[in-house]
Amino acid sequence: MQHCDPDELALAALGEQPPPECAAHLDDCAECEREVASLRRSVDVLAVPALATPRQAVAPPPQVWAAIAAATGVAVSPRPAEIEAGLSRGIPMPRPAQAETATAETVDPEPAGSTVLPFRSRSARGPAARWLPLAAAVLVGGLIGAGAVAATQDGAGGAVVAQAGLDPLPEQIASGTAEVRERSGVRELQVDLDVPALDGAYYEVWLLQADAQRMVPVGIVQQGATVLRLPDGIDLSAYPLVDVSVEPLDGDPTHSGVSVVRGALST
Amino acid sequence: MSLLAVRRPPLGTVADVPTTQGSVHQGAEPDDIEVARRFVDGDEQALAWAYERWAAQVHGMAVRAFGPGPDAEDVTQQTFISAWTGRSRYRPDQGALPAWLVGVCRHKIADTWAKRERQRRSTEAATSEARSAPTAGPGSELAAEVADRVLLLGELNRIGQPQRSIIELAFFEDLTHAQIAARTGIPLGTVKSHIRRTLERLRDRLEVDGAALRS
Ligand SMILES: [Zn+2]
Numbered sequence: 001m002q003h004c005d006p007d008e009l010a011l012a013a014l015g016e017q018p019p020p021e022c023a024a025h026l027d028d029c030a031e032c033e034r035e036v037a038s039l040r041r042s043v044d045v046l047a048v049p050a051l052a053t054p055r056q057a058v059a060p061p062p063q064v065w066a067a068i069a070a071a072t073g074v075a076v077s078p079r080p081a082e083i084e085a086g087l088s089r090g091i092p093m094p095r096p097a098q099a100e101t102a103t104a105e106t107v108d109p110e111p112a113g114s115t116v117l118p119f120r121s122r123s124a125r126g127p128a129a130r131w132l133p134l135a136a137a138v139l140v141g142g143l144i145g146a147g148a149v150a151a152t153q154d155g156a157g158g159a160v161v162a163q164a165g166l167d168p169l170p171e172q173i174a175s176g177t178a179e180v181r182e183r184s185g186v187r188e189l190q191v192d193l194d195v196p197a198l199d200g201a202y203y204e205v206w207l208l209q210a211d212a213q214r215m216v217p218v219g220i221v222q223q224g225a226t227v228l229r230l231p232d233g234i235d236l237s238a239y240p241l242v243d244v245s246v247e248p249l250d251g252d253p254t255h256s257g258v259s260v261v262r263g264a265l266s267t
Numbered sequence: 268m269s270l271l272a273v274r275r276p277p278l279g280t281v282a283d284v285p286t287t288q289g290s291v292h293q294g295a296e297p298d299d300i301e302v303a304r305r306f307v308d309g310d311e312q313a314l315a316w317a318y319e320r321w322a323a324q325v326h327g328m329a330v331r332a333f334g335p336g337p338d339a340e341d342v343t344q345q346t347f348i349s350a351w352t353g354r355s356r357y358r359p360d361q362g363a364l365p366a367w368l369v370g371v372c373r374h375k376i377a378d379t380w381a382k383r384e385r386q387r388r389s390t391e392a393a394t395s396e397a398r399s400a401p402t403a404g405p406g407s408e409l410a411a412e413v414a415d416r417v418l419l420l421g422e423l424n425r426i427g428q429p430q431r432s433i434i435e436l437a438f439f440e441d442l443t444h445a446q447i448a449a450r451t452g453i454p455l456g457t458v459k460s461h462i463r464r465t466l467e468r469l470r471d472r473l474e475v476d477g478a479a480l481r482s
Contacts, residue, residue: 006463007456007459007460007462007463008459009463010459010462010463010466010467011444011459011462013466014437014444014462014466016443016444038470039466039467039470041415041470041473041477042419042466042469042470042472042473043438043466044412045412045415045416045419045473046416046419046420046423046438046469047437047438047439047441049331050331050332050376051373051376051377051416051438051439052439052440052441053369053439053440054324054325054327054328054331054369055327056327056330056331057323057324057326057327058323058326058327058330058335059322059323059326060322060323060325060326060340060343060344061340063340064322064326064340064343064344065318065322067340067344067348068314068318068344068347068348068351071344071348072314072348072351072352074311074314074315074351075311076311076312076314076315077315078315078316078318078319078322079315079319082319082320083318083319083322083323084323085319086319086320086321086322086323086324087323089320089321089323089324198360199359199360200300200359200360201360202360202428217452217454218454218457219429219453219454219457220428220429220453222427228454228457229454229456229457229459229460230456231454231456232456249360253452
């Protein structure tokens with residue numbers, strides 16, 4: 001009997017409707033049903049209306065600030081008119097790395113009163129194309145450095161199907177490695193990075209075509225190891241370059257044009 | 268890297284800004300990022316700005332949980348006091364300051380529930396002692412849930428990004444995984460596997476330290 005994909009069971013625990021095959025399977029499989037029930041307990045505990053993001057603002061009475069000032073000893077005071085103005089302000093949605101993206105507006109309108117940040121023009125962060133000519137040079141370096149890698153079986157993470165050494169781009173102090181592993185048809189990219197800490201920005205990993213004209217975002221990566229699932233069906237021979245960029249927290253989902261390391265996957 | 272040199276313009280400017288005691292307003296209001304930066308630096312004016320901008324939202328949340336009155340007011344003031352004294356724990360790269368304040372407020376709400384529950388039980392214990400009735404009444408399930416909520420909110424704080432924001436969008440914004448992927452630009456499969464791993468992590472935490480199973 002083919003059990004449900006564990007990811008689907010987790011979504012079912014959150015109350016999402018599983019795909020038909022999994023839904024049918026769940027009706028008969030006590031094991032999968034137990035898994036959903038055990039994952040649902042934290043949902044029941046935390047996903048309650050009282051803890052949801054606030055929708056209705058209420059101006060606190062003056063004694064609240066008086067107590068805060070007394071406890072903290074601060075000498076300044078908020079302006080009452082501005083607290084009233086705060087009634088129409090929103091709490092920004094939590095977003096991974098504050099990715100206030102275009103989709104926030106186009107996919108699902110913000111609830112009334114929420115803050116939607118204005119877009120910053122792309123030119124603010126410099127010419128996006130300036131890293132493109134570097135791709136060819138890195139491709140050569142990556143291929144030389146990587147050598148032939150035999151697929152090795154790794155019990156925990158699946159078979160290694162491709163690897164890349166990640167080399168710093170000019171003027172960057174960073175390094176890393178990337179590995180693609182496959183297990184039962186699912187491929188994951190593990191990126192191991194040694195990179196400087198960022199303030200107001202984050203790292204993102206991409207798969208680029210050899211000419212660096214097209215690219216697929218894979219996800220956000222951090223110092224150390226990060227494992228990300230690759231999009232199903234992506235042809236790694238068409239997207240052979242692993243690229244890690246610095247993305248400012250500006251909500252622009254496209255590549256910033258600033259890369260720290262890059263390398264070619266060798267299979 | 269000079270990325271921070273590029274800042275988005277302030278959302279709005281106030282033409283006539285009355286000066287506040289102990290502060291220097293320079294005609295334009297600082298943007299939220301600047302307020303957050305000064306808040307972390309311990310600039311007292313930033314606490315007042317944060318209060319002006321977000322106290323009504325925080326208080327709205329407290330009022331929703333407890334109704335208007337002393338409990339809600341206590342939650343709001345505790346949220347700002349804790350945020351100020353614990354400002355070194357705020358990490359700008361992990362999210363915006365108002366979202367962090369809302370997270371602090373969640374803890375204060377959960378703490379207040381737990382405090383009320385302890386009071387209720389001590390009253391009940393005193394009563395049941397007099398009647399020599401068993402203490403594990405219908406309230407013990409509620410007590411366990413209240414304790415688990417405090418436990419899991421603490422565990423959420425230890426989860427790194429983007430996993431934490433993903434699960435918060437699912438829990439507190441009631442978004443589906445597809446909506447989360449669309450909103451964040453994170454691939455669908457990545458969102459799914461992050462959700463699964465986070466739910467597994469929270470389950471593990473409950474199994475090791477949760478009150479519901481032990482009671
Ligand atoms: Zn099953």
